[in-house]
Amino acid sequence: MTADKNSTTGDKISDKLRSVSALHVARQAGVSRSAVSRAFTPGASVATETREKIMRAAEELGYQVNDLARGLLANQSRLVGLVVTKPEVGFRAHLAAALTKALIHRGNVPVMINTGQTEQELISAQKTLLGHRAEATIILSGSPPSSFFELARRNGQPLVVIGRSEPEADHIQTDGGAAAKLAAAMFVARGMTKLGLAGSLSGTPTITEREDAFRAEAARLGAEVVIARGRDTDYAGGLQAGRALIDGQSRPQAIFCVNDLIAFGVMDHARQAGLDIPSDLCVVGFDDVPEAGWLAYRLTTFRQDPETMAARAVALLDLRQREPDLAPIRQRLSVPLVVRGSFVPHHAGRFPDSSS
Amino acid sequence: MTADKNSTTGDKISDKLRSVSALHVARQAGVSRSAVSRAFTPGASVATETREKIMRAAEELGYQVNDLARGLLANQSRLVGLVVTKPEVGFRAHLAAALTKALIHRGNVPVMINTGQTEQELISAQKTLLGHRAEATIILSGSPPSSFFELARRNGQPLVVIGRSEPEADHIQTDGGAAAKLAAAMFVARGMTKLGLAGSLSGTPTITEREDAFRAEAARLGAEVVIARGRDTDYAGGLQAGRALIDGQSRPQAIFCVNDLIAFGVMDHARQAGLDIPSDLCVVGFDDVPEAGWLAYRLTTFRQDPETMAARAVALLDLRQREPDLAPIRQRLSVPLVVRGSFVPHHAGRFPDSSS
DNA sequence: TGCTGCAATGCACAGCTGTGCAAGCGCTTG
DNA sequence: CAAGCGCTTGCACAGCTGTGCATTGCAGCA
Numbered sequence: 001m002t003a004d005k006n007s008t009t010g011d012k013i014s015d016k017l018r019s020v021s022a023l024h025v026a027r028q029a030g031v032s033r034s035a036v037s038r039a040f041t042p043g044a045s046v047a048t049e050t051r052e053k054i055m056r057a058a059e060e061l062g063y064q065v066n067d068l069a070r071g072l073l074a075n076q077s078r079l080v081g082l083v084v085t086k087p088e089v090g091f092r093a094h095l096a097a098a099l100t101k102a103l104i105h106r107g108n109v110p111v112m113i114n115t116g117q118t119e120q121e122l123i124s125a126q127k128t129l130l131g132h133r134a135e136a137t138i139i140l141s142g143s144p145p146s147s148f149f150e151l152a153r154r155n156g157q158p159l160v161v162i163g164r165s166e167p168e169a170d171h172i173q174t175d176g177g178a179a180a181k182l183a184a185a186m187f188v189a190r191g192m193t194k195l196g197l198a199g200s201l202s203g204t205p206t207i208t209e210r211e212d213a214f215r216a217e218a219a220r221l222g223a224e225v226v227i228a229r230g231r232d233t234d235y236a237g238g239l240q241a242g243r244a245l246i247d248g249q250s251r252p253q254a255i256f257c258v259n260d261l262i263a264f265g266v267m268d269h270a271r272q273a274g275l276d277i278p279s280d281l282c283v284v285g286f287d288d289v290p291e292a293g294w295l296a297y298r299l300t301t302f303r304q305d306p307e308t309m310a311a312r313a314v315a316l317l318d319l320r321q322r323e324p325d326l327a328p329i330r331q332r333l334s335v336p337l338v339v340r341g342s343f344v345p346h347h348a349g350r351f352p353d354s355s356s
Numbered sequence: 357m358t359a360d361k362n363s364t365t366g367d368k369i370s371d372k373l374r375s376v377s378a379l380h381v382a383r384q385a386g387v388s389r390s391a392v393s394r395a396f397t398p399g400a401s402v403a404t405e406t407r408e409k410i411m412r413a414a415e416e417l418g419y420q421v422n423d424l425a426r427g428l429l430a431n432q433s434r435l436v437g438l439v440v441t442k443p444e445v446g447f448r449a450h451l452a453a454a455l456t457k458a459l460i461h462r463g464n465v466p467v468m469i470n471t472g473q474t475e476q477e478l479i480s481a482q483k484t485l486l487g488h489r490a491e492a493t494i495i496l497s498g499s500p501p502s503s504f505f506e507l508a509r510r511n512g513q514p515l516v517v518i519g520r521s522e523p524e525a526d527h528i529q530t531d532g533g534a535a536a537k538l539a540a541a542m543f544v545a546r547g548m549t550k551l552g553l554a555g556s557l558s559g560t561p562t563i564t565e566r567e568d569a570f571r572a573e574a575a576r577l578g579a580e581v582v583i584a585r586g587r588d589t590d591y592a593g594g595l596q597a598g599r600a601l602i603d604g605q606s607r608p609q610a611i612f613c614v615n616d617l618i619a620f621g622v623m624d625h626a627r628q629a630g631l632d633i634p635s636d637l638c639v640v641g642f643d644d645v646p647e648a649g650w651l652a653y654r655l656t657t658f659r660q661d662p663e664t665m666a667a668r669a670v671a672l673l674d675l676r677q678r679e680p681d682l683a684p685i686r687q688r689l690s691v692p693l694v695v696r697g698s699f700v701p702h703h704a705g706r707f708p709d710s711s712s
Numbered sequence: 713t714g715c716t717g718c719a720a721t722g723c724a725c726a727g728c729t730g731t732g733c734a735a736g737c738g739c740t741t742g
Numbered sequence: 743c744a745a746g747c748g749c750t751t752g753c754a755c756a757g758c759t760g761t762g763c764a765t766t767g768c769a770g771c772a
Binding site: 387388389390391394401402403406425428429430431 | 757758
């Protein structure tokens with residue numbers, strides 16, 4: 001029996017499979033529940049002996065502070081939402097991983113909402129996150145409607161949009177336009193006048209920005225540009241674009257691909273068609289995913305650094321927590337060129353941040 | 357003023373940045389707070405007119421049911437933890453994505469704990485998840501100590517381990533041993549007697565199982581096996597293993613790689629050394645990540661289907677929820693061979709589930 | 713010895729929701 | 743017309759924690 005002064009009911013800890021609460025620990029340690037709470041609160045006033053007694057009891061019972069109750073009281077749950085489509089593909093996988101790591105390091109709990117791009121799906125994701133009182137939401141893909149931002153604002157939930165310009169919220173984007181422009185300039189500087197652009201029909205703002213900038217700069221420099229777009233911004237799309245660009249009668253001398261995955265598809269199709277890269281065809285990509293460094297590709301590409309982007313996003317969270325009422329902040333990251341075998345610019349040293 | 361009967365204090369909704377609660381909605385709609393709760397509870401008894409009135413008020417205020425409080429009361433938070441190391445790499449990325457999708461479809465909220473393999477890190481991850489009263493934890497990588505399972509059990513939290521045999525918890529694994537055995541048999545059936553095994557020094561049980569099974573079967577069939585291991589189970593490791601296997605004086609005729617990523621590294625090194633695949637060297641991998649289908653590789657490999665594994669994991673959660681006291685369940689998935697260009701077995705039709 | 717001050721501890725409330733229980737109300741039926 | 747019944751709705755409690763406030767006990771000091 002081990003008769004403690006169990007008052008009325010609820011003596012059994014595993015009663016109805018409820019988990020261990022502070023009350024159980026308090027009874028076990030022979031102190032009040034407040035003491036337990038204080039023992040787990042850094043800087044609270046507890047006698048060392050009491051704290052040790054409590055900690056021992058907690059250890060024995062396997063007690064863990066209930067973050068739901070704690071979050072309910074403090075109105076913050078440590079949860080941070082990541083809204084992302086196809087988080088397994090290409091650069092997004094690396095960005096998502098870097099973000100989860102950075103968030104955990106910050107003491108947050110990353111919630112990964114893997115969802116479609118539909119307005120309906122995005123709003124449903126937001127409802128889930130608001131319901132769980134997530135401290136912030138980071139959007140990696142998709143273009144939420146205006147009501148999305150409105151709802152987040154009303155509930156005081158900070159928002160960070162990555163990879164896209166978004167005047168209504170804090171956002172981080174890479175300077176894809178500048179990169180695409182540089183690609184065109186580099187091609188022309190090497191004396192090429194027939195250029196190809198491998199894009200996609202996805203219509204993502206990020207992708208469109210790169211396409212437009214490349215076309216504009218090429219036109220400005222008097223080069224001819226053939227455009228082909230795959231269905232998605234992935235390897236299969238690259239194969240499609242590659243077919244359209246290479247099998248035609250007027251093959252370009254160099255192709256800028258809006259994406260590394262697209263580039264791999266283009267390169268594979270080109271080689272299947274018997275072309276050598278870079279002597280018959282130059283290719284430049286965007287992202288610098290690890291596969292770009294593989295011997296099969298050795299792709300010259302613009303580097304987006306997932307760790308840097310994640311660090312910026314987290315810093316934005318910190319800032320927004322301190323200053324909730326600031327106007328939307330915009331960060332634009334430069335994308336250094338990584339020169340590998342698929343294209344070597346004229347004076348590699350002249351281009352910013354180029355590395356081997 | 358729009359004088360409602362605001363009793364004492366706390367009229368302002370955005371007071372102290374607290375989000376909208378059911379009480380606010382109740383006031384706005386002129387009903388009791390219970391009515392609001394019922395309006396958001398499917399199947400509760402509310403008049404249609406009242407429900408509409410409440411919903412309108414909720415819409416206006418941007419109200420969202422507080423899942424923290426709801427979870428506190430019901431002692432379940434809808435959260436499910438995914439514990440994974442390097443979730444951006446290879447098959448794990450696809451598995452993690454499939455799991456998040458399946459969990460969301462089930463109405464859960466996936467929490468992605470991206471952490472190292474250390475016992476310390478795993479336990480810290482568990483504390484986080486227990487603290488947030490996650491309904492279950494799914495472990496994709498790492499070998500937690502016994503205390504991990506003990507703690508989960510005491511807190512009534514179901515555990516699913518994927519990819520590894522784990523007698524203390526429910527687990528799902530693919531039959532890597534059978535696959536490796538089949539690989540050896542297929543090589544010998546094609547008359548090859550000098551075989552290579554590209555493994556890794558990671559020491560993961562999954563990887564070790566494949567290595568051991570391949571060696572055992574090859575030995576049983578009287579074939580010679582050279583083993584090389586890269587540092588990690590990734591592309592770089594494949595390059596290392598490839599160098600060791602191919603640059604030596606006694607080059608194998610076929611290589612079984614414990615991983616597709618390893619296989620890509622091996623293939624790339626082989627081609628750089630001037631070998632043709634499959635005429636000079638046959639290669640078989642494991643996982644069937646999308647890159648295996650790329651034209652640059654066309655890798656014959658054993659397929660692990662992330663969607664199937666995710667579906668099984670979710671089914672296991674359902675079952676465990678209904679029957680908490682069952683003994684640990686073990687599921688073993690077969691891995692069909694996907695035949696592509698890097699190796700064609702003697703009678704492709706004879707092997708189970710082989711497809712193009 | 714007696715007083716002051718500080719550390720430690722318990723009480724009670726707030727934070728938000730779901731739900732059992734009882735009461736109110738309108739409608740149907742004999 | 744009266745009784746009874748079923749649908750609604752409000753009250754109050756439970757679930758777990760953090761913390762302000764008051765109280766207690768002890769040590770230090772005059």
